[in-house]
Amino acid sequence: MRGLKKKRRIQVIALAVVALVASTALIGYAMRDGINFFRSPSQIAEGPPAPTEVFRIGGLVEAGTLVRGRGETITFNVTDGAASVPVAYTGVLPDLFGEGEGMVGTGSYVDGTFRATEILAKHDESYMPKEVIDSLKEQGTYQPPDGAMSMN
Numbered sequence: 001m002r003g004l005k006k007k008r009r010i011q012v013i014a015l016a017v018v019a020l021v022a023s024t025a026l027i028g029y030a031m032r033d034g035i036n037f038f039r040s041p042s043q044i045a046e047g048p049p050a051p052t053e054v055f056r057i058g059g060l061v062e063a064g065t066l067v068r069g070r071g072e073t074i075t076f077n078v079t080d081g082a083a084s085v086p087v088a089y090t091g092v093l094p095d096l097f098g099e100g101e102g103m104v105g106t107g108s109y110v111d112g113t114f115r116a117t118e119i120l121a122k123h124d125e126s127y128m129p130k131e132v133i134d135s136l137k138e139q140g141t142y143q144p145p146d147g148a149m150s151m152n
Contacts, residue, residue: 037056038055038058038135039055039057040057040059040080040135040138040139041078041079041080041082042082042083042139044057044083044114049108051110051111053108054106055107055108055109056105056131057087057104057114058078058102058103058104058105058132059078059079059103060079060081060101060103060136061076061077061078061097061100061101061103062078062079062084063099064099065099066098066099072091072092073090074088074089074090075088075089076099078105078114080139081136085109085114086112086113087114088113088115089107089115089116091119093119094119094120096121097119098121101121102121102132103119103120104119104120104131104132105118105119106118
């Protein structure tokens with residue numbers, strides 16, 4: 001009788017370990033497309049990512065580079081003050097998007113151009129995504145707007 005209980009306990013523990021490993025693997029597999037790493041234009045210039053890698057880029061829209069194409073394709077450069085990366089986006093831009101404004105884009109870097117699938121712009125006068133602020137501070141080019149609150 002005692003041997004049967006011990007055997008049953010080992011089976012339950014083994015089943016629990018297998019279920020835990022399987023659920024961890026399934027969660028990791030499901031999240032693989034939802035995780036996007038942030039990169040600044042300087043990081044992309046130092047080491048361009050693979051064309052299949054989806055990531056986020058952020059910085060300021062470089063003045064004088066915003067060009068609206070004949071269709072819905074828009075091109076511009078995003079900069080962090082030290083490097084600049086060309087961006088191409090097909091779609092409707094947010095209302096607050098403009099030259100000299102902060103932005104974050106999601107997409108991939110193909111043939112020297114960031115192909116954006118989504119563009120986000122700041123939502124008011126003083127907001128800028130934390131990743132963009134950190135990147136601009138690293139480059140020494142961040143200047144908080146007048147009356148803006150610190151996000152740190």
